[in-house]
Amino acid sequence: MTTDSATGTAGLPTGQSGPDHQAAAQRLAQVLELCRSGRPEEAEGPYRALCGSPPQEPAALLSLADAARILGRPADSVAWAEAAVRRQPDRAEGWSVLALAFIAAGRVDDGYAAAAEALRRTGQEETGGAAAVQAHRAQALARLRRGQLAEAAAACDTALRLADGAAQSAQPLRQAQAEALGTLALVRMLEGRAEEAEALFRRALSHRPVLPEILGNHASLLARLGHDEKALEQAEQAVALRPRLVGTLHLIGTLHHRSGQLESAIAVFHRVLAVDPGHLDARLLLADSLRVAGHWTEAVTVCRDGLALIADPDDRTRTALLANLGTALQSGGDAAGALEAYGAALRLTPDLPEVHNNLARLHQETGNPDDAIEDLRRAAAGRPLPLPLRRTLLSLLIAAGRTAEAETEAFGIARTAPDDAELCFGIAALFLQGGWRDQALPYVRKAIRLAPDMPRNWIAFVEALRDAGPPASGEGADQGLRTDLLAALGRPEVESAGLSRAIAGVLMASPVLKALAAPEEGPGDDGRTLDGKSLALLADGSLAGLAEDALLLAHLRAAPVCDPRLERALTRLRRVLMLALTGPGLPDRPSWRTLCAAIAEQCFLNEYVFAETDGEFQVLAVLVRAAEAALASGEQPPAVLVALLGAYRPLYRWERAEALQALSWPEEIARLLNRQVAEPLAEAAIQAELPELTPISHPVSVGVRAQYEENPYPRWMNTGLLPEPMPLSRFLHALFPHAALPAAPAWNAPDWEAPEVLVAGCGTGREAVWAASTLKNAKVLAVDLSRRSLAYATRQSRRLGLKTIEFAQADLLELGALGRRFDVIHSVGVLHHMEDPMAGLRVLRGMMSPHGVMEIGFYSAAARRPILAARQFIAERGHPPTLDGIRHVRRDILALPEGHPARAVIHSPDFYGTSACRDLLMHVHELHVTLHWLADALAALKLEFLGFRLADPAVAALYRKRFPEDPAMTSLARWDRLEAEHPMIFGGLYQAWVRARP
Template sequence: MTTKTKRKSSKKTKPSFGSAKKTIDSTQQEDSPAIKALLESGVAFHNKGNMQQALDSYKSVLAMAPGHPDANHLLGILMNQTGDSKSAILLIRKAIEKKPTAAKFHNNLGLAYKLDRRTMEAASSFRKAINLDLAYAGPYLNLAQLLTEEKKYTDAIKQYEIALELATDKSGVLTKLSSSYLEQGNIPKALENAENASSYLLPHFMEILHREMDSVIAASDEVKTLFKIGIIFQLFSMPYYAGLCMIKAIALDPNCAAAYGQFTSIASAKIMPTKNNIHAALIEKTTSDILARNDMKHDTMRDQVISIIDIEGAKADIDAFTITSDENALSFIQENQRLLEIFSTHCFLQLLKSSSINNLLVEKLLTKIRRCLFFAMLHQDSPSQLTDQFGPLIISLAYQNFLNEYVFFIDQDELFSIDAFEEKAKNNISDNTSDAILYVAMLACYRSLEYYPTISEMISNRQTPSMSDIEGLITLQITNPKKEKEIAKSIKQFKVIENITSKLVRQQYEENPYPRWASTFRLPPKSPRIIIAKGIYPNLPDDSSTLENPRVLIAGCGTGQHPISCAVSYANSSVLAVDLSLASLSYAQRKADELNLNNIEFMQADILDLGGLNEQFDIIESSGVLHHMKEPIAGWKVLEKLLKPNGMMKIGLYSELARANVVASRNIIAEQHYPSTPEGIRECREYIKGLDDNNIVKSVIQWNDFFSTSMIRDLIFHSMEHRITLPQIDKILSELNLEFMGFCVFNGDCKSRYLEQFPDDKTATSLTNWHTFETQFPNTFKGMYQFWLRKKAP
């Protein structure tokens, strides 16, 4: 501890603006009742996140009482929270002119200066606040954070230690102390403070953490220590430092699968920034290493890779490239170092080969470069000069277009030229030219190789030069589809599917097996109880649930990613996975065979017929399936009867509130008569991309499903879709003998915000409260409601 000055406790503990309500000066007796009422109203709106209403209230106060210090201060806070730091500085300065000794005014002025990147003035304001009120924890925390960002870790630690003495929220300060020690390289002190912070967590979650630590296989105690600190940071919503712990652990032990898995989980929720970051090279290497592994889910790394290539920073170059004529496009790209740098970034090329891209700017760039190189190769006698510069990109593009099922727009010029390009490719293959590989790869950018019969036959018969550079592509587009056709003959069928709606849904997925995927998580198996407990935290599975050696049913398994993940993750499990679509099941069985899994069985069946199964299950999961049935509750009742007493069930259903843009999109499709063919889907996507940003339909671009043919078909073209509300779910559960155990929510700190708003619901299981929360934040369940249930014992 660096100071002996006696300080009183303060409620202001977070290094942020905190609650607007706490900033009102209760001694402002000269305010009229009308002004006080307006100010209180503004604060109420502000705390609920209703920024426009809060803005109107604060401005109304200032219209009635120009120069009102609290109104200027509160309005300054709001401006800074919405990114307008310059206005915030002016407003809070005005407040300080009236009340120069208000410590909180100076503290929040410091935060506005910090956002405006005026760090010296920010530090000065924080120190003024400290001098005005030695018992006020806020400016110590904010000054410490500023010093941390300036890499002055020793000085930051001193400020955090003072704040720790004052703060009521000890855990928040302890985690920040831990992060500074981590940056300083003092791992033992980082662990000490992180463990002290974790003592404030719910006891049963600490039990889960300890069990998880026991399952971590690491090369040294230091690796395990970093892993543990990282997990604690995750629990306290500090994703950057959680990720930093994992990449440091991986650097010490490149075989620590658990650390890779946690990093992907962190990066999928919030990217690890690399710009102006001393850890940038390590972050990029870790990202590349993950994409080189086949036991990680690569689509979790999309946003991280897009951040690494800084695609937004290249927007002007991309815009210029896309409007360049065909005659000049190749020379433009060959001379543009910024775009060439993107095309040569290793982790970017890796991602193209293993996951569909979910970024419009990247799509715009890839669509143009595909066209550019296509016509360059078509019109040149030999494209060999392109091989060194663009060969790896063309091959990666072929993977990408196959994975997204050729969702990128193809114009008429390209369509009309494909036959001529195919002839040129055949000639190069026949002549055994070194360019043959590039021609094959470029054709695969427009259509799967299995749809070029002659070329496919020549490749299969190896009447070609060495194809080692595209062996994986050949496997993906020729070998695997052949395997799946053979596998389909051996998939067990439970009963002939007769339900009309089920037949329609099956047809969609026979045409578009959903989704295409290359890899999934294969981490050391854990007790299902631990996995479920992490999902429904802060609740806990009932002790009566028998989850050891579980028999698991996946009802609606698609192409297998879900059941394979369960078969790998749930210790000592055996899995039965059923689906309507034979094409999806064949894909799933092929993937399971590749992974040598012997605890999973696939079967073609309609959920409505599963009542004829002569067994019950410990765990049943059905995600994104019931809402595609004509009568979802009928299917749900079948599943409930198949669940053992005290068994656990995970359900995924579409939210009515979260899918307003999907409903609007479906209406557009009906009005414009877009067919659910690949061509119709591509045309529809172009129409949506061209809409005004304020059009609700345009917002479907925010969904990952927009970037794959089968996924967007499932999103907005589906032949049958129901949506539901939480009150409706509550009513259904009361009829089904199922107890709600908790949501699996994946969007950041959603549960912590819920618990702040509803502190009495300590298990976060009140569907009434969640409905209130979702009404305030309609995107909470943008993907789906995903939740666990327990079947009540008789």
């Protein structure tokens, strides 16, 4: 052990006497008070004055050593303690303070030796006292720094035993006891004995609740246990008392980084490095936070400054900084610099999976996916790649279109852990990202079997089957898929409409439904008699058997049918049931009742878009009279009769609807009456309550309002609600990882943790519900022209228990008069129904907060070509936008030959509902735009394009493959070129996220 200081405080003056002594004592008291009250900045001046003329008494020097430790000057602390020991070498307290100073300065061996000297000076250990307790604690800390946990615990036990055996009235002893308890708690935490550590920390804090080190270490334990909010609160208490407590500051920064509050993390890590520039972990996390927040230049500087501090070129700590430097350069678009940094990191440490992963991504981004694949295979060097690199390799093979190799790699990955739901989901997600839905489906179904309660597995399941029939499979697999589809329809995070085509594909394997979908022969053409095939199906019980098909019933109740074959089958089934069940002695079997009620729910969902014959219309009149006669005579109409009526007309429009509600019904009829009577009547009441924020006088706005009062759109049942909302910053960073977006709170911007959201043109409320349920703490104002649409939206939001949405009637063009600003504005499918979309866009631009974002949607002129062909076809035939007119439109389009440009619209889900079909093909006013127009509009309004929200992940994969030089995918010129090559990639609608230019 050496007692000579190597710091600037070596050779301290011998002190002073008289008035100077009194002034020094006052300054020392001031320094200690400022340090211990958490005001070290104020203590700096008096402390520097003391350094020039320090006290000479050993006790004062030890106090000065304590102040230096609090001020984050460990070398000074050692020097003052050494000076005290030189003046009074027989005093045990001085050696204890010196031991702690050595350990704080990283001189563990010297600290252990000084602690041993302190114990020797105390004579017998049993004599106790604060000095002995602190000496044993110093030995415990030294053992702890060496990783000798058992020995550290034993030293703490000795210290505590001595403290318990001594008088408890002395304040230094109580503090020493609390510190020993805190050190033992730290040992137990590092041993993984969390419960014991928690109890010890609480005991320590009950002795001395304001010891910063103990507060900070307890915060670390809370963070390890996942109690991040409590950990952050306690850590901030600790640094309020001792602002330069580096370890606790680093914990605070880590917690902010972990929660996505990047700007807060950046500020804290800067504080860490201001105290300790060599703190590698803080430097690495600072660089990562800067990179993710889009501050790439600063991230590069932080890494390079850290590298300059490392003198040894072979120091392995350089590797982490070089890896982070490469990542920052890669994010900033400096491919050459990133390659150089990755190469240097791999020369120091060749086996670095994360660097190989980033290097492969870099090759891919620079248009060399094959080089990336080969780089990973070279990294393996004949050995199996680590799992993260195998996933990267799989992703690259998918992006390169190397299907066979990708499937082989995926199978190999899954074989390493056959019962790992996380792994199966990861493989499925990679296939979905590349647009390979068929390849993703087996893995996502396996993930569902292994983790059926994980919402993201079901969301991926919908994505794998969206708008497509199931793959060809054997009978066993088909039954399994039936089971999965039925389970999915009951999940709150599943948007049922996305499964409609897949369900239809499974259902149409039924011989009964195939027979019903086939052309009719012989009798039955007039709609008043049954043909032979229908009679046979009735006779053998096949139709009644459909009531036992749980998937069919669930689909009919949950989402509109979007398949022409299944629609034909159900249209015919409805007529067959009506004609078969309306004779004398109307049968009311449960199977007929169940089937008719489910068809009635489906017809209400699609707003009775199914075709009708004149014969059905005549029979319907007979049914209505029969039901009215029963009610007039005090009798209850047969349940199956009520179901048949609801299958042809909405029951709430019948003047006896409320009389039906007053009666007792079987479950399926009660459910039908709730949907067709109670809910519409509730919406009618809501309409009268809705506030009107602005007048509606513009002629086009008046016309659009009239359409949506007649035909609210869309009639949705669920929106795929997530179980937990996420902060706006995290949502945007996930959607646009390359965008330089702020994290909340940032740049003195409004707190994005509670964003104000405007949904301008909310329709029936699906987007408003999405915003309120997806964005954490969002407060939503949702406005629309149509009160009927708003009433539907209000009822649905109440059903879902959402209380943070305010619905109101307003014209978007007049919203500027509200004088409000919003952090998020959503207006999709609205602006193109205006006479001048730019006028509406200007209004919304004026309502953005300074750091707000906006999602806007416009019809794509290229993708709407089939719609234009259909609109021209409709105009030639003169069909009006009424229910009968829409039925005739659909009949005529379905009869067109394959290849006719107008027939392509049958692939749109909107073709399969009355209001939806009118919105799609017969809108009162709509415009289409190009990407050139969009680019000019954004430039004129000083809006920055962040990226598109894409319904199909395959489109993003296509762009990345076509333009690897633009990983952020923000070039509208390149998107225009891609759309020219693939006109349908946007599905008819551009959905662009933008923000005000910084």
